[in-house]
Every structure is written in C-alpha cells, then in structure tokens.
Amino acid sequence: MKLKYIFLSKLMLLGVYGAKAQTGKNVSRPNIIFIYTDDQRFDALSIVQKEQGEKARFPWFKTPNLDRIAAEGVRFRNAFVINSLCSPSRSTMLNGRYNHLNGIANNHTGLKDTTVTYATEIRKAGYQTAFFGKWHMGNETGKRPGFDYSASFVGQGKYFDCPVEINGVTLPTKGWIDDVSTTNALNYIRENKDKIFLVTLAFKSGHGPFQPPVRHKDLFSDAILTKPVSESLNSPFQDQIDSGKKAPAAQQKKDGSWTENNDEKIRNYFRALTGIDDNVGRLLATLDSLHLDQNTVVIFSSDNGFFFGEHGLGDKRAAYDESIRIPLLVKYPARFPKGKLIDKIVLNLDDAPSILDLAGVKTPATFQGKSWVPLIEDKAKDWRTSFLYEYFYETPYNVPTIKAVRTETGKLVQYPGETGWSELYDLTKDPNETNNLYNTAAGNKLKAQLGKELEKQEKAVGYVDPEYADPKPLDEHGKYKRPQKELIP
Template sequence: MKIFKISVLLVALSCGVTSNVWAQNKAAKRPNIVIIISDDHAFQAIGAYGNTMKPTPNIDRIAKEGVLFNKGYVTNSICGPSRAVILTGKYSHKNGFKDNENSHFDGSQDSFIKQLKVSGYSTAWIGKWHLESQPQGFDYWQILPGQGHYYNPDFQMMDGTKKRTEGYVSDIVEDVSENWLDNRDKEKPFCLVIGHKATHRTWIPDTQDMGKFDDVTFPLPHNFYDAYKNREAAKVQDMSISETMVMGYDLKVFKDEAAANKEGTISRMNAEQRKKFDDYYLPIAADFKARNLKGKELTEWKFQRYMRDYLSTAVSLDRNIGRTLDYLDKNNLTENTIVIYMSDQGFYLGEHGWFDKRFIYEESFRTPMVMRYPGVVKPGTVSNDLVMNLDIAPTMLDAAGVAIPKDEQGQSFLPLLKDKKAKGRDAIYYHYYENGEHAVSPHFGVRTKRYKLVRFYKRVRSWELYDLQKDPNEMHNLYGQKKYEKITAQMKLELNKLTDQYDDQDAKKILAED
C-alpha cells in the first residue's frame, strides 16, 4: 500500500510538472506576425474610420477584433520611404531612403525582419516592395518590380528571373502569400509581410468590381475649391483634380490606343480582360464626350470618376485581406497571430481639391492602422495615442520577445495597449524631401495633440502654423499672427527638440539659418 501511494504521488507530481511546463511553454509561445501594407489607401475610405458606405468590411473586422489607431502617422508621406521606415524603425535620414527619385535602399542595414529571423522566425515579403534593391533578411521573397501592374503582373523572383502571372494583382499577391504559408517551416513562428499595389494610381479595378459605386454621387469635400490663401506651398503644387488629373491616364477616357497603353497595364490585358474593360469604360468615354463639360462641371465629373475607380480598386484589396483572415481561421492560426493592416501613407480624396499625398497636412500625414492581437489587445479598443509607422519595427520585436536595437528611433506601442496609465508621445516629427513630382515643396514639421508647425524650404520658403482643434482641415495659416506668437515660440522649441532627438542634421541646418 505504501509503495502504491508513493507511485501515485510520483505520477501526480510528474503530471503537475508536465502540466506546468506545458502552460509555461504556451505562455511563452511567440506570436506569428502578418503585416499587410497597402499603397495610398486613405483612412477616409475605410468604414472603421467613418466611411458611411462601409466599403472595407474585412479591414473593419480587424479593428473590431483588435485596435483602431485614430492617430497613426507616417514620418515621410511617400511610398518607398515609408516601407524603409517600417523595416528599419528609423527616419529617412537615418535609413538612407529619402525619396522615390534618387534613393536606393541599402539592404545590408539592420531591420526588424533580420532580428526576427536570427531569433528563429521564418520570414517572407510578397508583393509590392518599391525599394530599388533586392530584399535581404528574408527566407523567401517575391516582389513586384517598381510599381507593378494591376493585370497580369511580372514578379521578380529570388533566383533573379521574372515571372508573369495571369490575373489581377491583389488576388495573385494573396495566392502567393497563402502558398508560402502552406509550405513554410511549421516548427517556427513566422513573419509575413504582404505588400499590395492597390490603391495606387491609376486605380484600375478588378473586372468584377468595375462599376461598384456608379450609383453613388460622392459629396464634394467642403474645401474642394480651396483657394490656398496664405499657404504658398499649397498654391504651387501640381496634384489637383482640376488641373493635374489626366483624362486618359487616370480616368480611362482615351483618345487613342497609344494613350490607353501609357500606364502599361492595358496592353498587358488578355482578350477577355480587355473586353470587360472596354465594355465598362468605352460607354463612359462616349457619354463624357457627348456632354462637352467645362469649368466646374468638368472638375466635378473628374472627381466622381476618380472616387468610383478608387473605391472599386479598394474592394479587391479588402476582399483579399478577408482571404488572409479566413486562411488564419481555417488553419487554427488566429489565436496566436498578430495581424496589422496599414497603408504606406494617407491620400487625398478631393480635400483641398487634390489627389496624391506628400504634404504634412492630415489627409496624407495620417495613415490607417488597425491591429489584432488575440489575448493581448482587447477587441474594440480605440487608441488616440500618437503612433507612427516608425513604431512597427520595435513593436514587433517587443511582441516576439526580441531585444530592440538601440539605434531604432521608434518605440513599441504595446505598453500603450496593455496599460491605460502608460504615457505615449506628446509630439511627432515629419520630414518630406522630394522636390520633383507634383511640385510639392520639401518640408519638415511637428504635430502636437493640438497644434502643427511646418517649415517649407527649397521650392517654397515659408512657415505655417495650425490650430487643429479649431481648424482640423488646416485652412487657416496662423503663422505670423501676434495672437499666436507664444504658441509659435513653444512649437519652435518642440521642433528643435525633435530634430535633436532624431539627429536630423539637414533640418537643424535650415533652422539655424532662420
């Protein structure tokens, strides 16, 4: 009997130890990571951010099941530089990729992907890359050369070849991503970055989505006919719907076949795709020519066509995000996988009369960002903390239990989501460098919770100050007004503080000359 009791005790202890070890292992299990990056997707086009047409049910689902970041921002509102910041956790002047005109990403530098790989993660980047160099630090990559094409795109492969795939780009990127997930090393946690082309100019929808919003008349933004009073940089830009948007290239009202092929995608279509394209767009072109529109009527027609194509292009993007979520569900990966959706920056949907991005004004500076992290982030969370694309790298390393390199300039936002008492940023810093396309003057600036101060240089040399509480649409430049001298001085101190903190020597030199 004594021997039996001892045996029972040993078995119980053994089971207890085994159970405890299993519980510890489960608790210590590192999360998988899926980061979905779209291109030029405006927060105002997303249901979770208040779009009443609810065109993005799957992005909305991520927000509902996790956190909606109401104040997510970028450091430099343009495609390539944003991706470089996400990878490195460093500002453009530190990672070396300042603009899309002259920059080449140095892939030998550190990235959060390399840190994850060294720590045992399988890593992949699939889709749009746009960094003018081959990815480094990934177990697998398959990328679109440059901007890529909406139909039948080429992909640059790891072996140096190019592979053309029939179909619509959003579907293909998702297909390749799922194939990689199917064949990954399932003994390791994984980090997959899915880079979508949509919703980049020239907004060519999948054939099944053409006309989705043709019954909608979109209201003009109240500042659609902005006169840019006391805002010189806004006045000289070349990104207006009225003047810059091209009838053929952007709106598919082609004069001839050569014009139709300027973007490059139309000539790549197979016969079936081209027929569906022509069946939809040719009647629109004929109707337009019959109207002989001029002045404001023409501008507003262009706006409606732009919005219809833009949102229709976003439908396929969102549908494929839904496929990603469904894949995780079907493969029992949901509970241990972080999913982040974000755009590389914001975009103008007629605000100030514009399309495109680049400016520090809210519509392009601010980006949509939602994240699901089961067991860590409470569903339905809404964050009003100032967070940036700069923070993705340290946040992912924090979640994976990997030490954050000291030279990363972002900060993990996990503490803000775990502890209501955690203190976030009081101010964020921005610097845009490109001085060519769309005639947007290079500039840098600081945003606090209420005010924004901007210093334009090169093309235009000027200052701007905005009270975002009273003027959220940034229509009234307060710089130079006596009433705001004290606020201006405080904001300049904050700007100097951040240029010191982030070691932006170019900006410091300009400030020293003032």
C-alpha cells in the same frame, strides 16, 4: 462570379519553404502577419466612416473584413507617417529610422541600409520570414534582403498580369496583382503552418493608376461624392511656383471643383481598396481554418495617406492630415483586448520595434521608434505627444521640401527657404486645416510654442539635410522653379 487565383507551383516552392525551418512551434511566441496598402487614407475604412457620421465623405464605402480586425482587436485613431511618400515610408517601416538618416528620401533610390531590419532580427530569433508584393525601393530586383523567401515585383509593377520575382527569378502571373500576392502568401502560410513565421504582405492598391479587379469595376457607380471643406483652399506653394508650363488638364479645376474633375478616379480608388478587403477576408478565413487565428498577430496599415481634393490637391507629400495620417489595426486574440481604441500618436517608425516586441526580440539601438504594445496593454509611460514630419523635394513634383511638427492639438509647417509659405493650425478648433494662423495675432502664442517643439524634435531625431535628397531647382532669385507633373497617374 467565381474567382480564379493564380497559384505558384508547389514544386517551385518546396526547396525554399523547407530552408532553415524551425522544428516544431514555440507557442509562447506568435506568428506575425504585417499587411500594408499603398496610399490608403486613414478614413478609407467603413468603421471610420461610420464613426464620422454626418461628416463622412465616403459613407458608402464598406470594408467588413478590415472592420473585423478592428472589432476583434485594436484600432489606433492617430497613426501617422514621418514622410508621406511610398519608398521613404516603406524603408522606415523596415528599419525603424527617419529618412534623413536611412538613405531613402525619394521614390527612385534603392534601400542600401538593410543590415538591421525587423526581418533580419526576427529571423535570428528562429522565425521563418517571407515577403510578398510591393517592395518598391526604387526599382530594386532580386530576393528581398532579410527574408528567407520573397515573391515580389519590381518597382510599381502593374495591376494585371504582373511578372513576379520568386527569390529573384522572374515568372509570369495572370490576374489582379493583389489577388496573386495574397494567394502566394496563403500558400506560404499553409506550407509553414507548423512553424513560427513572419509574413509581410505589401499591396499595390490603392496606388494610381487606380485599376480595380474586374469583379468590382462597376462598384459605387451611383455613390454620391462629397467635396472636402478645404477644396477651394490652395496650399501656399501652389500658385507661387514658376513652372513655366500650364498645369495638365487632369489637375485643372472644373467649375472650381477638384472632386467633380476626378470623379471616376475617386471611385476606382475605392473599388481597388474593396479588392484589398476581399483579400484580407481570405487571409482571416485561412487563419481560422488552420486554427492559427488565436496565436497569430495581424497588423494592418498603409505607407501613407492620400488627398482627394483637400486644399485642391491630389497625391500625398504635403503635410496636411489626409496625407500623413494612416489606418493602423492590430488583432492578437491570445493577448490583446477586443474593440480597443487608442488615441495616442503612433508612427510608422514604430512598426519595426513593435513587431520585434511581439516576438520577444530586443529592439536594435539603431531603431528610432518604440513599440506600441505597451499602449495596448496600458503599460506605456511618457508616450510621445508630438513628432517631426519631413519631406524632401523629389524631381519633378511640385511639392517643396517640408519640415513640420504635429502635436495632439496643433501643427506648424515650414518650407525651408520660403518663410512666406509657413502654416500654423489649431487642430482642436480647426481639424480640417482651413484657417492658417501663422501671420495672425491669434496664432502668436501657438507659433512660439510649436516653433520650440519643432526645434526639440529635430534635435531628438538628429535631423540633417540628407546629401542623397534631390537638389532643389531654384531660379536666379533663389525661388523654387520646377516642371509640373500630374499627381494622379
């Protein structure tokens, strides 16, 4: 079926595209395209499914264009977020700071700390900067700060016929929003092909409600869904929160199976991500046709992972790996090797300093991450072996505040004020986090080790309880008490 994409009028764009243009191109510095999806699990790539072999849950899912980036570039196999929630993660990607410091602890707060981001700093260095798609810092409107040009929608937007703000001016569109955002980005690249540019393309997929493009509405209808090995294991806080309500029907288990009860939602999630792979293919083809492919860095990632029944959960937020682990692919033919795999721990905290490093721009002192470019070039020294994960209770969801430390081989999860919920996992022996060792003799040594590491990481990143986090709803006994909310819209 022939696709019809919605193009913005060139007449509307000429004035914007010509603004602050750099004359000619400095070929010693690359163009940079930073692409990220929403809620894409680390294993929602066919190259990872193939790698997992018999343990793969979704072997029928295919992403040939994303696999191409991995084959022609670098794949980080242990990329994580420091907070598994959309706005907090996206703010961290922008300003390279932990959420207990940067002002964003939930999905309904605007981002005020925009004075120093990768966009502001690379712009000072002569790059044309543009942002397309999902900004999602609360419901902020207007031209996106730090970018010369933006074509973005407000909040979560919607999948079809979503209004888009062109530098703050709202215009209607037709079609699937991630197709529209890609088309707008490609128009910008064509207009600026003789300049040096940074383009950020932020997709809505695969956020719920999962609504794929019409061309993929029947895809995977015959695919066999596999249940996760931890599906029958509840997280420790699930049955201990007094909600005062019965869980919504979509969250109740059918015959003990979360997967069976959410069958079509899972299929629609992967149908939508197939649409993303289509659009990544369009972008790569455009770079090839414009002969920009060799000196353009393409970075692909996600703002957080997602649960499909692991520990009986949907959504994200909790500290299990399916929630906090993300894809990260980087392609830069002029400089980076092909097909390289890196297993060191990298974070969304590292995106901003890495982008600036690629552009030859000094990293601001406010950034807390570090560039992964030295890892790719085998020049990194004293790289991290652990990190602090944080999540702050958000009204009205049923996930409590979390502090956790994740190392290369273990994980300690704490729920402040609720010591009985603590979790401890030996990831070498138990990668699916099915055996909580916290209250066992076998776990004592690991618990002591990771307890010290958690304290070390808190001190290293200046951890504080942010005043801007939502207050915890406690009952008269000081226990969590909150309304339930269906976690997959």
